Amino acid sequence: TDHPQFIACKEGSIYYNSTNPNPNVLVGAIVGGPDENDDYVDDRVDFRKSEPTTYINAPFVGVLAYFAANPNFS
Secondary structure (H helix, E strand, O other), X not given: OOOOOOOOOHHHHHHHOOOOOOOOOOXXXXXXXXXXXOOOOOOOOOHHHHOXXXXXXXXXXXXXXXXXXXXXXX
């Protein structure tokens, strides 16, 4: 993590508005995904497509947890 210290909500705007690569990368999260034409551009300003959220990731993690707890499920 490049910025382990606390960053308040408004202080994050310099990163949000930057065209530099993300200083912190979250690996493995599911993002909103492509639009109705199946187009996807990884752009932090288009947060509806590029933001990992709990309501997107929680169901997937729940299913994986179920299968991990029930390895003989068929």
